[in-house]
Amino acid sequence: MKIERTPPSADELANMYQIAGWIDDPNPDKMLKSVNSGSEWFVARDLDEIIVGIGRLITDYVRYGFIIDVIVKEEHRKKGVATSIMQAVIAECRRLDLDSVNLWPSEGKMPFYEGLGFYSLPATQPHMKLRPEN
Numbered sequence: 001m002k003i004e005r006t007p008p009s010a011d012e013l014a015n016m017y018q019i020a021g022w023i024d025d026p027n028p029d030k031m032l033k034s035v036n037s038g039s040e041w042f043v044a045r046d047l048d049e050i051i052v053g054i055g056r057l058i059t060d061y062v063r064y065g066f067i068i069d070v071i072v073k074e075e076h077r078k079k080g081v082a083t084s085i086m087q088a089v090i091a092e093c094r095r096l097d098l099d100s101v102n103l104w105p106s107e108g109k110m111p112f113y114e115g116l117g118f119y120s121l122p123a124t125q126p127h128m129k130l131r132p133e134n
């Protein structure tokens with residue numbers, strides 16, 4: 001397994017979102033726009049170049065880093081793939097000397113991220129999301 005710094009294809013990203021259960025029917029045009037946006041990608045591939053997992057860093061290269069889209073294919077889980085992806089992301093955040101590196105764990109994933117050095121903010125500083133229109 002190796003971790004590449006090139007984006008996944010639009011189809012690969014769509015497939016990973018479906019695997020995670022985050023988007024049922026991804027729009028191909030939006031997927032293409034997303035992979036070509038200004039993200040730093042971390043893509044784990046096996047020796048046959050088949051994608052096994054992804055992670056993504058969105059950053060201003062100075063103050064903020066936001067880690068999103070950490071997804072590993074089900075058949076490759078519990079083997080340390082996400083840990084390797086996260087270690088590569090964290091190393092890049094440290095290399096960039098970012099002031100604030102953030103993520104939003106899925107339910108039950110806090111211990112996984114705590115093991116990688118993340119801590120939870122107090123309940124007085126919750127994550128907030130903009131409601132959809134209507």
Ligand SMILES: CC(C)(COP(=O)(O)OP(=O)(O)OC[C@H]1O[C@@H](n2cnc3c(N)ncnc32)[C@H](O)[C@@H]1OP(=O)(O)O)[C@@H](O)C(=O)NCCC(=O)NCCS
Nearest residue numbers: 020070071072077078079080081082083104105106111112
């Ligand atoms: C969350 C997710 C990315 C983890 O991927 P993963 O590759 O299984 O993660 P790892 O293998 O690095 O670590 C997972 C667990 O397996 C354990 N593990 C790692 N290697 C192992 C091995 N060889 N044998 C047994 N267990 C192992 C790790 O210690 C870790 O335990 P913990 O969760 O108690 O901390 C994956 O479950 C996933 O894609 N979920 C759906 C999408 C999602 O929710 N993403 C998170 C968004 S915040």
